[in-house]
Amino acid sequence: MRKQTAMNRDWIATARTLSEALPYLQRYEGAIVVVKFGGHAMGDDEAMEVFARDIVLMRQVGVNPVIVHGGGPMINEMLERLEIKSDFVNGKRVTDQATVEVVEMVLSGRVNKRIVQAINDMGGKGVGLSGKDARLMICEPDDPELGLVGTPVEIDTHILHAMFKADIIPVIAPLGMGRDGETYNINGDTAAGAVAGALRADRLLLLTDVAGVKNADGEVVTELRAAQIRQMTSDGVIAGGMIPKTETALDAIERGVRAVVILDGRAPNATLLELFTEHGAGSLIRAD
Numbered sequence: 001m002r003k004q005t006a007m008n009r010d011w012i013a014t015a016r017t018l019s020e021a022l023p024y025l026q027r028y029e030g031a032i033v034v035v036k037f038g039g040h041a042m043g044d045d046e047a048m049e050v051f052a053r054d055i056v057l058m059r060q061v062g063v064n065p066v067i068v069h070g071g072g073p074m075i076n077e078m079l080e081r082l083e084i085k086s087d088f089v090n091g092k093r094v095t096d097q098a099t100v101e102v103v104e105m106v107l108s109g110r111v112n113k114r115i116v117q118a119i120n121d122m123g124g125k126g127v128g129l130s131g132k133d134a135r136l137m138i139c140e141p142d143d144p145e146l147g148l149v150g151t152p153v154e155i156d157t158h159i160l161h162a163m164f165k166a167d168i169i170p171v172i173a174p175l176g177m178g179r180d181g182e183t184y185n186i187n188g189d190t191a192a193g194a195v196a197g198a199l200r201a202d203r204l205l206l207l208t209d210v211a212g213v214k215n216a217d218g219e220v221v222t223e224l225r226a227a228q229i230r231q232m233t234s235d236g237v238i239a240g241g242m243i244p245k246t247e248t249a250l251d252a253i254e255r256g257v258r259a260v261v262i263l264d265g266r267a268p269n270a271t272l273l274e275l276f277t278e279h280g281a282g283s284l285i286r287a288d
């Protein structure tokens with residue numbers, strides 16, 4: 001008879017986890033899951049590999065994942081190198097013409113390609129595009145104070161549905177086009193929310209560098225409703241980069257997204273844990 005060593009007890013636990021995933025796999029078959037991959041959530045090459053593997057696995061089991069990425073820290077690094085000063089207002093970058101050119105170069109050129117390559121290295125079919133491609137995201141100016149920052153007002157989802165049919169994983173850089181062909185910088189969270197809303201996604205996962213939305217005592221709140229978010233924002237508990245995230249969550253839910261989760265993208269297999277196990281991660285936001 002074969003003995004149960006410590007090692008094969010680990011295998012038994014792995015097999016059990018796989019087996020227990022069945023109801024979740026059934027629930028998400030054919031579902032659309034938009035994943036916002038924030039610049040702070042992107043780690044080293046190994047973390048990128050784990051993220052890409054999870055996304056390819058999602059596609060393999062019948063989910064339609066869409067990646068919308070950020071890259072704020074990478075943009076900051078390039079702006080510093082070029083000695084271009086940059087300010088944020090309520091988590092959004094004040095963007096002039098010189099800045100938007102750098103944003104496009106870094107996001108579409110560097111960050112997007114890195115994610116696409118990681119997905120393709122894992123055997124998936126990742127295709128990179130920005131909101132300018134195929135007029136995916138038409139924008140209007142956000143706040144005049146922010147310059148060339150756009151709010152998506154029209155999302156053409158045809159290209160995304162065509163990609164799902166072709167087994168392609170879309171990887172979207174948050175840039176948009178104005179009605180006169182001008183380029184807009186879109187906050188990554190805002191772009192992800194707009195795409196998720198237009199697709200009526202089943203889930204929007206916002207991957208960041210904190211475990212979730214924290215209360216005044218610094219504890220992660222695991223379930224949040226709209227009224228609570230509004231209160232925490234007016235109290236200043238939700239601040240900085242968390243403002244566009246929670247605003248996005250509320251907006252996406254209003255547009256028909258079933259639920260939004262804000263979670264730590266640096267935690268290994270964060271997306272799989274959230275979707276396919278009973279151990280939901282981060283803060284889950286639903287309609288009131």
Ligand SMILES: Nc1ncnc2c1ncn2[C@@H]1O[C@H](COP(=O)(O)OP(=O)(O)O)[C@@H](O)[C@H]1O
Nearest residue numbers: 038039040208209210213214237238239241242
């Ligand atoms: N109530 C809050 N709970 C958690 N994080 C918060 C809160 N208020 C502000 N933050 C800040 O928001 C940051 C996440 O936003 P951001 O840096 O823009 O992330 P990303 O690059 O992933 O989009 C956190 O690292 C944290 O410093």
Ligand SMILES: CC(=O)N[C@@H](CCC(=O)OP(=O)(O)O)C(=O)O
Nearest residue numbers: 039070071072092093186187188
């Ligand atoms: C208007 C605006 O703020 N655009 C962002 C776009 C990138 C982004 O959102 O990156 P993270 O998700 O990593 O923060 C910026 O210029 O930094």
